[in-house]
Amino acid sequence: EVQLLESGGGLVQPGGSLRLSCAASGFTFSSYAMNWVRQAPGRGLEWVSRLSGSGGTTTYADSVKGRFTISRDNSKNTLYLQMDSLRAEDTAVYYCAKSEGRWVWGQGTLVTVSS
Amino acid sequence: QTVVTQEPSFSVSPGGTVTLTCGLSSGSVSTGHSPGWYQQTPGQAPRTLIYNTNTRSSGIPDRFSGSILGNKAALTITGAQADDESDYYCVLYMGSGIWLFGGGTKLTVL
Numbered sequence: 001e002v003q004l005l006e007s008g009g010g011l012v013q014p015g016g017s018l019r020l021s022c023a024a025s026g027f028t029f030s031s032y033a034m035n036w037v038r039q040a041p042g043r044g045l046e047w048v049s050r051l052s053g054s055g056g057t058t059t060y061a062d063s064v065k066g067r068f069t070i071s072r073d074n075s076k077n078t079l080y081l082q083m084d085s086l087r088a089e090d091t092a093v094y095y096c097a098k099s100e101g102r103w104v105w106g107q108g109t110l111v112t113v114s115s
Numbered sequence: 116q117t118v119v120t121q122e123p124s125f126s127v128s129p130g131g132t133v134t135l136t137c138g139l140s141s142g143s144v145s146t147g148h149s150p151g152w153y154q155q156t157p158g159q160a161p162r163t164l165i166y167n168t169n170t171r172s173s174g175i176p177d178r179f180s181g182s183i184l185g186n187k188a189a190l191t192i193t194g195a196q197a198d199d200e201s202d203y204y205c206v207l208y209m210g211s212g213i214w215l216f217g218g219g220t221k222l223t224v225l
């Protein structure tokens with residue numbers, strides 16, 4: 001069974017940094033592109049970033065470009081999202097998702113940016 | 116800036132049929148956009164209903180179906196049930212590794 005488990009969320013001050021992790025199991029992790037998707041309180045889903053299976057190709061939404069960095073460690077079956085220069089509007093539940101074919105979602109981790 | 120459009124809200128009677136749509140602010144949706152549909156209830160992660168336009172995810176009842184209708188992707192629910200009352204999101208692949216979600220449709224069953 002494919003499973004994704006996010007961690008690393010929490011409360012951070014504006015301008016601060018946070019690194020999210022997503023532990024994957026149940027599939028050949030290195031063969032699949034992975035994504036981060038977020039959902040601000042009371043709002044819809046927003047695609048944030050995608051990383052190819054090899055880790056060689058990254059794409060970002062304009063809203064996070066230059067501040068967030070997606071990466072992966074295929075030896076650990078783990079996806080990361082380094083978030084720098086955080087803003088109040090980055091407050092959201094962050095989901096990791098496997099997107100090739102059927103999307104598979106983690107349960108999400110809450111990031112709150114507030115002073 | 117391309118926007119993915121969905122009806123903000125929709126209402127259906129129990130047992131009825133409803134079709135939710137997913138369009139583009141400019142251009143037409145095609146199978147090349149690999150449309151996907153997700154159901155979400157408050158406090159829960161999204162649940163995949165449909166991917167690649169019309170492939171039903173495992174465990175999803177056949178009263179959920181996906182298609183292209185005209186220039187939009189569509190999710191049709193036949194025989195609506197009370198527990199279908201949820202938010203529904205579509206996603207489109209825009210190329211170059213970029214996905215775009217629609218704003219979501221709040222479906223009421225009453």
